Amino acid sequence: PSVPDTPVEIIVDLLxxxxxxxxxxxxxxxxxxxxxxxxxxxxxxxxDYLEKxxxxxxxxxxxxxxxxxxxxxxxxxxxxxYGALSMAEGLPEDGCLVACELEPYLxxxxxxxxxxxxxxxxxxxxxxxxxxxxKELAAAGEQFDMVFIDADKDNYINYYNFILDNNLLxxxxxxxxxxxxxxxxxxxxxxxxxxxxxxxxxxxxxxxDPRVEQVSVxxxxxxxxxxxxxxxxxxxxSILDRMRLEGKVxxxxxxxxxxxxxxxxxxxxAGAKVAVxxxxxxxxxxxxxxxxLKGINAISxxxxxxxxxxxxxxxxxxxxxxxxxxxxxxxxxxxMNSASEDTSLEEWDxxxxxxxxxxxxxxxxxxxxxxxxxxxxxxxxxSHRDLPHPQKQLSYNTSKAGVVKLTQTLGTEWIDRGxxxxxxxxxxxxxxxxxxxxxxxxxxxxxxDIPAGRLxxxxxxxxxxxxxASDASDYxxxxxxxxxxxxxxx
Ligand SMILES: NC(=O)c1ccc[n+]([C@@H]2O[C@H](COP(=O)([O-])OP(=O)(O)OC[C@H]3O[C@@H](n4cnc5c(N)ncnc54)[C@H](O)[C@@H]3O)[C@@H](O)[C@H]2O)c1
Ligand SMILES: C[S@@+](CC[C@H](N)C(=O)[O-])C[C@H]1O[C@@H](n2cnc3c(N)ncnc32)[C@H](O)[C@@H]1O
Numbered sequence: 001p002s003v004p005d006t007p008v009e010i011i012v013d014l015l016x017x018x019x020x021x022x023x024x025x026x027x028x029x030x031x032x033x034x035x036x037x038x039x040x041x042x043x044x045x046x047x048d049y050l051e052k053x054x055x056x057x058x059x060x061x062x063x064x065x066x067x068x069x070x071x072x073x074x075x076x077x078x079x080x081x082y083g084a085l086s087m088a089e090g091l092p093e094d095g096c097l098v099a100c101e102l103e104p105y106l107x108x109x110x111x112x113x114x115x116x117x118x119x120x121x122x123x124x125x126x127x128x129x130x131x132x133x134x135k136e137l138a139a140a141g142e143q144f145d146m147v148f149i150d151a152d153k154d155n156y157i158n159y160y161n162f163i164l165d166n167n168l169l170x171x172x173x174x175x176x177x178x179x180x181x182x183x184x185x186x187x188x189x190x191x192x193x194x195x196x197x198x199x200x201x202x203x204x205x206x207x208x209d210p211r212v213e214q215v216s217v218x219x220x221x222x223x224x225x226x227x228x229x230x231x232x233x234x235x236x237x238s239i240l241d242r243m244r245l246e247g248k249v250x251x252x253x254x255x256x257x258x259x260x261x262x263x264x265x266x267x268x269x270a271g272a273k274v275a276v277x278x279x280x281x282x283x284x285x286x287x288x289x290x291x292x293l294k295g296i297n298a299i300s301x302x303x304x305x306x307x308x309x310x311x312x313x314x315x316x317x318x319x320x321x322x323x324x325x326x327x328x329x330x331x332x333x334x335x336m337n338s339a340s341e342d343t344s345l346e347e348w349d350x351x352x353x354x355x356x357x358x359x360x361x362x363x364x365x366x367x368x369x370x371x372x373x374x375x376x377x378x379x380x381x382x383s384h385r386d387l388p389h390p391q392k393q394l395s396y397n398t399s400k401a402g403v404v405k406l407t408q409t410l411g412t413e414w415i416d417r418g419x420x421x422x423x424x425x426x427x428x429x430x431x432x433x434x435x436x437x438x439x440x441x442x443x444x445x446x447x448x449d450i451p452a453g454r455l456x457x458x459x460x461x462x463x464x465x466x467x468x469a470s471d472a473s474d475y476x477x478x479x480x481x482x483x484x485x486x487x488x489x490x
Contacts, residue, residue, distance in 0.1 A: 007184040008046055015040040061148070065090030068174045070145035073097040074137070076130045076159050077151025077178075081110030081123070087148070088119040097123045098137065098144075100130035100151070130159060138166035145170055150178035153195040156202045164211055172238070175212070177202075234471075242472040246271035249322045250469065251314065253305050253362060254332030256283025258431035259381065262458035263329050263465045268296030270466045272327060275318045279304040279332075305332050305358035308365075315369045325370045327469040330359045331381040333400075337438045340394040348395045355399035356406065363410055367419060379468045380407050382425035382480055391442060400425075404480045411478025420477040422468045427484025430455040452485025 004013040019036050022028040054060075065073065065087050073091065078084050078101035088097050101107055107125045114120030126133040130151050147169055149159050156177065163169050180186070185196025186203055207214055226232050234242060250267045254260040256278030268274045268291045276291065276298055278284035284300035291298035301317055303310040318325050333355045336347050359380055366378065383400040391397075403423060411421035428434060428446050434455075446455065464481055467473050482488065 005183060006047075007181055008043055010184060012040065012044045015043060059086070061086045062090035064174075064176060065146065068146050070174070071095045072142075072144045072146075074144040074147045074163075074168065075099040076134075076147065076149045077101065078110065078125060079106060079150075081106070081113055081125075083148070083150065084110070084123050084125075085114065085117055085119065088114075088117070088122045091119070091122050095122050098133075098142075099123060099125045100133045101125060101127055102129060102151070103127070131155065131162065134159065134162050134166070134168065138162070138168055142168065143170045144168060144173060146174045146176060148176045148178070153179065153182070153198045153202075156198065157205055160202070160206065177206075239472065243466055243470040244271050245327070245466065245469060248272040248326040248469070249275075249318060249324050250327035250329060251275035251277050251301075251318055251325065252329040252331055253277045253303070253314075253358075254381075255287055255329075256280050257287075259426065259429055259458050259461060260329075260331040261287050262462055263331055263379075264291060264298070265294075265296075266462035266466050267327060267329065267469060268294065268298060270470070272469070273297040273322055275299050275301050275314070275321075277301045277303050277305075277314055277332075305330075305362055306353040308361055311358070311361045311365050314362075315365050319369060325366060326377065328362060328366045328378045329465060329469070330362045330378065332358065333381055333383075335393060335396045337391070337393045337396075337436070339392045343394050351395040352399050352402075355396070356402040359403055360406055363406070363421065367410075367414060367417075377469045377473075378407075378410070378419065378421040379465055380421070380423035382407065382423040391439075407480060408478040415477050420468075420474065422473070422476055422479045422481060424461060424464050424468065425480050425482045425484070426456055426461055427482075427487045428455050429461070430457055446487075449490055450485045450487045451490060452487075454485065456483065456485060 002009075004010045015036060019033075019040055022033055022036060061083050070090075071092060072095065073087055075084050075087065075097060078099035081099070084097055084099045088095070091097065101110075104127045107127050110125065114123050114125075126136075147163055149156055151159070160175065160177075163175065169175060179195075180199060180203055182193075182196050182199045185191040185193050186200040188196075191197060191200065206212065229235075233239070245267060248271070250272040252260050252264045252267065252274065255264040255274075255276040260278070264274050264276050264287055274288075274291055274296060276284045276288040278287075278300075279302065281300070281302035284302060288298040288300035299317075299321060301314050303314040305311055305314075315325065334351060336351060338344075338347060363378055363380075380403050382403045383396070404425070407421050407423040410419075414421065427450065428443075434443070443455070447453070461483055464483060468476070468481070
């Protein structure tokens with residue numbers, strides 16, 4: 001049998017001994033024996049039950065990394081690398097973990113194991129005294145989202161202070177400390193154990209340190225009190241937090257594929273509930289399903305935005321489902337190519353009915369239907385080709401120029417009602433729209449026109465839609481945000 005180590009194991013050991021003593025005597029009241037047995041059942045079942053209900057021991061560290069969304073981790077005290085690897089498993093592809101280890105032989109032991117794992121490349125082991133490594137990291141201006149302190153206990157307090165004094169932990173970062181209860185020795189009156197006393201002193205110091213908020217074993221770096229919004233963040237929210245869309249309801253038209261699909265994913269990833277709207281039901285459903293798989297609250301709506309009854313039904317469906325609408329992303333658009341002299345009035349009308357009239361109807365119905373929310377963000381899809389361009393698409397170009405003008409007009413007319421209207425004008429985006437027979441020959445020509453040397457990917461536009469949809473862009477309205485790799489500059 002193993003030597004009792006954790007406070008629970010020690011309690012189980014003591015209760016078992018007490019139960020044996022009680023059983024050996026004939027005069028112990030039944031009530032006391034029953035209490036002892038109940039206490040023993042509860043304490044002795046705990047670790048076993050937790051182990052059975054937990055996937056693997058290593059998952060705890062991995063889960064901490066997930067929960068804190070850390071990308072850069074510092075581990076002080078690596079040993080065999082077991083903890084380092086499980087944390088690396090929780091890191092994103094571009095995440096990194098620096099592990100400090102005194103003993104070079106432990107690096108030799110762990111490195112081949114790291115090399116075999118797909119996550120091992122995220123780990124860099126620095127051997128030698130952890131304090132020397134911390135000094136080196138601080139001199140290089142390194143910063144971490146999470147620090148795991150698990151080396152020599154005497155030095156916990158020095159590591160902790162050095163980390164905070166030298167900004168090795170970013171604001172809102174987390175320090176995680178192993179062994180902070182140390183076999184209950186941190187709170188037992190008669191503790192003489194050196195490590196127990198060191199940890200007791202450490203816990204006491206951290207619990208009184210105003211630089212951090214503490215939850216038992218973890219410290220969370222806080223900002224000191226300040227009214228300065230630049231320092232503290234607007235309403236205490238950092239710039240990235242201000243771009244979060246939790247609690248917001250959005251729709252994206254034409255979200256069944258291409259740019260709209262990427263917008264729907266981006267808004268959902270930022271926290272919004274998303275209505276995926278497309279005239280093709282199966283496409284809208286497929287994208288809503290993708291979002292749902294990612295844990296995003298999504299619905300699909302079949303609607304043709306050139307039909308007023310569809311637009312009204314779209315807004316009604318969203319408001320009745322989620323009770324509000326905050327972000328209207330009017331992305332649906334069509335493009336038919338023909339030389340101006342060959343452009344039929346039918347083609348002109350069709351293009352304008354979707355691109356300009358449809359976008360206007362969405363804005364208008366959305367405005368009247370959601371005005372009470374008083375904070376609606378509208379993002380329209382323009383095109384940098386509302387500027388003159390050799391491509392033969394008169395009706396498309398003029399309709400998109402109209403979208404920019406619509407955006408400018410609504411953006412100023414409705415601002416006093418708390419509505420911001422902006423549009424994104426992408427350059428040439430690599431989507432099914434440009435893979436048509438007629439456009440394919442132009443791709444080479446475009447490429448030579450684009451300083452960035454490539455077509456835009458739909459992912460190049462995602463941050464812009466989140467920014468325009470968020471509180472961070474409150475001062476922006478009527479703006480045409482052109483994202484074209486510099487194409488309009490040459
Ligand atoms: N692809 C580009 O290079 C590019 C460049 C600048 C601007 N844009 C604009 O971005 C928007 C999206 O472009 P994309 O390349 O992703 O297009 P796409 O053709 O790949 O996708 C458009 C989606 O909109 C849907 N749709 C079309 N008409 C609709 C309507 N009346 N009602 C509802 N849904 C409708 C389609 O079913 C399709 O799923 C368009 O407004 C387009 O003009 C595209
Ligand atoms: C408890 S183990 C770490 C376990 C590891 N964090 C894990 O979860 O798998 C402590 C490690 O700290 C190392 N260590 C002790 N003192 C150190 C120091 N001053 N600098 C760096 N590492 C140290 C020890 O060699 C040992 O490998």
